[in-house]
Amino acid sequence: MPFAKDNPDGQARVAAFLRELQQLGWTEGGNIQIEYRWDTGDLRKAATELVTLSPDVILANGAAAVEPLLQASRSVPIVFAIVPDPVGSGFVDSLAQPGGNATGFLMFEFSLSGKWVELLKQIAPNVTRVAVLRDPALSVGIAQFSVIQSVASSFGVEVNPVSLVRDAGEIERAVATFARASNGGLIVTTSPLSVAHRDLIVRLAAQHKLPAVYFNRLFVTDGGLISYGPDFAYQFRRAAGYVDRILKGEKPADMPVQAPTKYELVINLKTAKAIGLTIPPAVLARADQVIE
Numbered sequence: 001m002p003f004a005k006d007n008p009d010g011q012a013r014v015a016a017f018l019r020e021l022q023q024l025g026w027t028e029g030g031n032i033q034i035e036y037r038w039d040t041g042d043l044r045k046a047a048t049e050l051v052t053l054s055p056d057v058i059l060a061n062g063a064a065a066v067e068p069l070l071q072a073s074r075s076v077p078i079v080f081a082i083v084p085d086p087v088g089s090g091f092v093d094s095l096a097q098p099g100g101n102a103t104g105f106l107m108f109e110f111s112l113s114g115k116w117v118e119l120l121k122q123i124a125p126n127v128t129r130v131a132v133l134r135d136p137a138l139s140v141g142i143a144q145f146s147v148i149q150s151v152a153s154s155f156g157v158e159v160n161p162v163s164l165v166r167d168a169g170e171i172e173r174a175v176a177t178f179a180r181a182s183n184g185g186l187i188v189t190t191s192p193l194s195v196a197h198r199d200l201i202v203r204l205a206a207q208h209k210l211p212a213v214y215f216n217r218l219f220v221t222d223g224g225l226i227s228y229g230p231d232f233a234y235q236f237r238r239a240a241g242y243v244d245r246i247l248k249g250e251k252p253a254d255m256p257v258q259a260p261t262k263y264e265l266v267i268n269l270k271t272a273k274a275i276g277l278t279i280p281p282a283v284l285a286r287a288d289q290v291i292e
Contacts, residue, residue, distance in 0.1 A: 103257055
């Protein structure tokens with residue numbers, strides 16, 4: 001797990017996995033033993049330690065955990081969750097036929113990105129300009145921006161890419177420059193850098209009164225306006241099913257990589273009020289969680 005042990009999101013995902021595993025007849029400390037490795041700053045070392053134990057299967061959260069595991073072993077079965085581009089990353093040969101020792105669950109389908117534009121226009125019809133925060137160094141950032149760009153004209157918006165970089169000041173200046181003109185909105189795409197700069201991005205959206213759509217609920221619980229994306233804990237429930245099948249003799253090479261089947265809409269009404277926005281009742285009715 002690429003989290004510290006006390007990270008609440010990491011703990012929630014593990015808890016979801018264990019609950020489903022128990023439903024499938026596996027009890028930790030009973031008929032199954034689980035070794036945990038949390039991120040202490042060296043995921044490569046953690047991966048090597050796990051492989052050395054010769055486990056029957058390894059569960060990995062995200063590309064940052066999968067890469068060192070595959071470098072450590074091409075034989076130990078690996079089930080991954082929340083990986084954006086397993087084919088492009090070289091983790092599997094194809095989604096339908098992984099072909100190696102790894103399989104699992106996509107973070108999302110790229111078509112999801114178009115939904116963010118649609119959602120932004122539903123909650124803020126006056127938006128005609130959208131700043132898209134993306135990491136141009138990542139294939140997922142390029143792909144998501146391409147989808148957003150391809151649907152933008154049908155919603156009457158112009159998109160402006162804003163590169164996510166490590167320098168917080170550079171991001172701040174880019175957003176401030178964009179916000180000088182009216183009718184602006186913000187879409188934050190998937191990237192480790194967007195998570196790392198989460199507090200800054202949420203603060204900038206509030207400061208410049210930019211309606212913002214995020215790819216994950218983490219941003220909304222921290223004060224962001226609205227998010228639409230896959231339920232990551234639910235992915236871990238589904239991963240338990242793959243672990244169960246591998247423990248019963250199936251091979252990752254023959255188990256297709258699956259797309260998310262459950263998405264969640266989270267809305268922060270307190271933030272909406274602060275930027276002078278009224279969320280339409282039809283959107284509120286679809287929300288999985290409303291923060292007031």
